[in-house]
Amino acid sequence: MPTTQQQAQKPPHAALTGVRAAGDCAILVELPTLDSVLSLQAQLTAHPQPGQVDVIAAARTVLITADSPHAARALATHVRSIDLEAPAGTESTLVTIDVVYDGEDLDEVAKLTGLDRQGVVAAHTGQLWTAAFAGFAPGFAYLTGEDSRLEVPRRHSPRTAVPAGAVALGGAYSAVYPRQSPGGWQLIGRTEAAMWDLDQENPALIRPGDTVRFNAVRAQATVTDHAVTEQRGPDAASTAGTDPATAGLAVRKPGLQATIQDLGRPGYASLGVSSAGAMDRAALRRANRLVGNAEDAAGIELLFGGLELEALSDQVLAVTGAEVPLGITPPEDAAAGTMAARHPGCGAPFALLAGERLTVGNPTAGLRCYLGVRGGIGGPDALGSRSTDTMSGIGPEPLQAGTILPVLAPKPGSIVGHPESSPLPDQSAATVLRVVPGPRQDWFSAQTLQDFLEQDWTVTPQSNRIGLRLNGNALTRSRGGELASEGTVRGAIQVPPEGQPVLFLSDHPVTGGYPVIAVVVHADLDKAAQLPPGAAVRFTVAAPPAELPETAKESPHA
Numbered sequence: 001m002p003t004t005q006q007q008a009q010k011p012p013h014a015a016l017t018g019v020r021a022a023g024d025c026a027i028l029v030e031l032p033t034l035d036s037v038l039s040l041q042a043q044l045t046a047h048p049q050p051g052q053v054d055v056i057a058a059a060r061t062v063l064i065t066a067d068s069p070h071a072a073r074a075l076a077t078h079v080r081s082i083d084l085e086a087p088a089g090t091e092s093t094l095v096t097i098d099v100v101y102d103g104e105d106l107d108e109v110a111k112l113t114g115l116d117r118q119g120v121v122a123a124h125t126g127q128l129w130t131a132a133f134a135g136f137a138p139g140f141a142y143l144t145g146e147d148s149r150l151e152v153p154r155r156h157s158p159r160t161a162v163p164a165g166a167v168a169l170g171g172a173y174s175a176v177y178p179r180q181s182p183g184g185w186q187l188i189g190r191t192e193a194a195m196w197d198l199d200q201e202n203p204a205l206i207r208p209g210d211t212v213r214f215n216a217v218r219a220q221a222t223v224t225d226h227a228v229t230e231q232r233g234p235d236a237a238s239t240a241g242t243d244p245a246t247a248g249l250a251v252r253k254p255g256l257q258a259t260i261q262d263l264g265r266p267g268y269a270s271l272g273v274s275s276a277g278a279m280d281r282a283a284l285r286r287a288n289r290l291v292g293n294a295e296d297a298a299g300i301e302l303l304f305g306g307l308e309l310e311a312l313s314d315q316v317l318a319v320t321g322a323e324v325p326l327g328i329t330p331p332e333d334a335a336a337g338t339m340a341a342r343h344p345g346c347g348a349p350f351a352l353l354a355g356e357r358l359t360v361g362n363p364t365a366g367l368r369c370y371l372g373v374r375g376g377i378g379g380p381d382a383l384g385s386r387s388t389d390t391m392s393g394i395g396p397e398p399l400q401a402g403t404i405l406p407v408l409a410p411k412p413g414s415i416v417g418h419p420e421s422s423p424l425p426d427q428s429a430a431t432v433l434r435v436v437p438g439p440r441q442d443w444f445s446a447q448t449l450q451d452f453l454e455q456d457w458t459v460t461p462q463s464n465r466i467g468l469r470l471n472g473n474a475l476t477r478s479r480g481g482e483l484a485s486e487g488t489v490r491g492a493i494q495v496p497p498e499g500q501p502v503l504f505l506s507d508h509p510v511t512g513g514y515p516v517i518a519v520v521v522h523a524d525l526d527k528a529a530q531l532p533p534g535a536a537v538r539f540t541v542a543a544p545p546a547e548l549p550e551t552a553k554e555s556p557h558a
Contacts, residue, residue: 016084017060019076020439023519024542026065026489027076028439034132034144036084037062041133041208041270043086049078054269056487056510057133057208059142063487065269069522093210097176098217099125099167103187105155109169112152112186120188121216123147129174129212134204135485135511138272138392139178139196141206150174158184165191167214174214176206179393189214198382198394204271247312248373248407251399252357255306258399260377261370262298265385265394269510275490276389279368279465279506279529283321283422287372290318290349292414297376298386300399302369305362307399309371311352315407316374318349320422322366322530331355348419349374366424366530374416378406390465391507425527430456430536433524435493437541440515444495445478452517453539457501461533465507468528470537474499477515488512491520491528493539503528 017030031037041057044064051071056063064079066072101121103109110120129143151172159182162168166177168185177183178195195205206212251258261284264277278284278301285295300307305324319326328342331354344350346369352358360369379386379396388395399405425431441449457470475495488494492504494514503520504512505528520528521542531537 016080019079021072021436021519022063022065022439022487022489022516023436023491024069024521025067025072026063026519027072027079028486029062029064029079031060031062031084034059035087038132038208039084039086040079040082043082044079045270049075051075053266054275054487054510056135056269058135058486058511059132059484061484061486063489065266065489091209093207095206095210095212096215097167097191097193097212098215099189099191100219101167101189101216102219103167103189105168105186106188109150109152109186109188113149115149120150123150124169124174124188125214125216129214131206131208131210131212132173133208134270134272135487136272136509137178137181138394139204139206140175140272141195141204141208141210141212143174143206143212144172145174148172152186154184155186158182162187163190165193165195167191203383208270246407246409247404248315248375249405250310250312251307251401251403251405252310253306253308254399254401254403255302255304255308255360257303258307259301259388259390260298260379260396260399261301261387262385263296264387264506265383265389268383269487272510273383273392273394274389274506274508274510276387276391276395276506277385278370278387280321280370280526282526283368283370283529284372286347286420286422287318287320287370288376289417290320290347290420291316291372291374292410292416293372293374293376294411297372297408298379299373299377300371300405302360302371303367305360305369307358307360307371309352309358309405311354311356311358312404313354313407315352316349316416317352317358318372319346319360319369320372320420321346321369322363323422323424324363324369325361326350327359327361328352329357329359345419347421349416363532365427366422367532368529373405373407374414375408375410378408389507391509424530425535427532427535430538431527431531432538432540433528434521434542435518435539436521437518438516439519440483441517443477443479443483443515444475444517448475448478449517451475452501453541456536456538459531459533459535459537463531463533465505467505467508468503468531468537470501470503472500475501475517483513483515485511485513488516489519491522491525492516493518493520505529 020028022028040062044055051066054065129145131141132144154170162177162183164179166187167189170185261278264275266275288295288297382394457472460469462469493501
């Protein structure tokens with residue numbers, strides 16, 4: 001038997017498999033069991049460390065994001081000192097969900113499991129499921145069961161749209177889709193239970209640590225407006241955090257895509273909610289400084305210009321980011337010749353008087369511009385932010401013609417700022433983005449990593465707020481199989497099977513199942529937000545790599 005001294009010398013982090021850098025502001029901790037994953041997540045949630053932002057658990061990993069490279073390095077040191085054999089100790093609630101078992105894949109699941117339809121239903125309802133972790137989308141919980149007969153592979157061809165409320169099996173997990181979204185799990189039934197509702201104190205019906213029992217019921221013919229509201233219903237309707245505001249601006253033309261954005265909602269990734277927020281955060285901060293706001297005030301993010309606004313009362317505005325022509329026309333009922341059209345410049349505050357209209361033209365450089373309004377855009381918030389999240393459906397709808405924008409009163413003592421220039425990528429040559437290799441670069445050969453770094457990639461028109469889709473010489477993996485889903489960060493560069501990378505941006509899913517070859521450093525992400533379709537991108541390794549957490553050489557997913 002070991003002596004007392006030997007027991008005392010046993011490292012508390014014996015269960016930890018490895019720590020990998022996930023960019024310069026995050027680490028990916030690899031663990032051998034789900035119990036150790038839940039233990040680490042619970043301890044970091046109960047005792048957050050300085051600079052800790054999000055803790056995202058998955059089957060065998062925990063992704064920890066930080067607010068700085070220094071905090072990420074400190075977290076890498078801290079997790080090595082945690083006793084991962086300590087029980088998670090999370091609170092548990094029993095959640096019962098009524099299910100109509102008529103899913104499109106029920107017969108296929110019966111065939112795969114060797115059970116008949118009734119046997120699948122009996123196995124699904126005859127056990128308690130445990131919510132291990134959340135991810136993919138708000139309200140989506142990965143449920144683990146005790147009956148291994150229900151372990152089935154995902155579909156070979158994912159569906160482009162799985163309906164809200166679909167009850168599904170995928171691998172060793174079961175789950176309920178909280179809203180319509182793409183998905184490759186096997187569908188066995190459906191439920192009317194609301195998996196995500198921001199009007200509730202706890203928006204997620206199922207939280208990590210909860211137990212779930214499924215109850216088979218017969219279909220009922222009911223008429224509801226669920227199909228209308230599931231896309232954004234309770235998310236947009238939430239009235240939490242509403243501040244007094246006056247009707248300040250009316251949208252006459254919304255342009256291609258205009259959304260309300262602030263600096264996002266970090267800290268909710270464990271519930272499947274990405275941080276969202278402005279794509280070019282420096283540009284939004286600049287616009288707010290120019291009009292005398294706090295840097296995190298909500299403004300308008302505009303893609304490709306085309307916006308026309310009318311002032312309902314006197315306003316002070318500023319436009320930053322992409323270089324766009326601005327025009328102000330007088331009120332339609334103004335006396336002829338008493339008010340002339342004006343053309344303010346970007347990067348400086350200007351007045352928009354009641355009845356005047358501002359037109360934002362198409363960019364001559366860059367892609368996205370930001371309109372700051374003195375006082376900030378008001379209206380309801382969701383989880384502490386007014387940002388529109390196009391992936392999860394949280395936040396207000398994109399602006400439409402006729403939208404009335406409330407404007408908050410300026411903070412006492414605030415003053416407008418001096419003009420500031422907006423640095424933009426030089427698109428006459430490839431834009432260089434610095435990256436940290438990994439955390440899954442070991443899924444690729446050294447030559448493939450060089451191919452990734454030495455070629456110019458082209459931004460495709462399929463790019464959006466979720467990510468930049470890139471086209472170039474396809475990258476090939478050096479190992480077969482699939483990577484178990486794990487947390488991802490803004491800036492992660494995933495490589496799907498076809499070999500064309502995707503650079504995740506503000507509205508990216510919080511978990512993903514494709515290997516990440518590299519992560520763009522936090523400081524370079526604003527440049528990525530300004531790259532239009534057709535722009536060239538080249539990646540280079542950030543220096544110095546010695547300051548980052550040491551990358552493990554082996555992966556439990558191999």
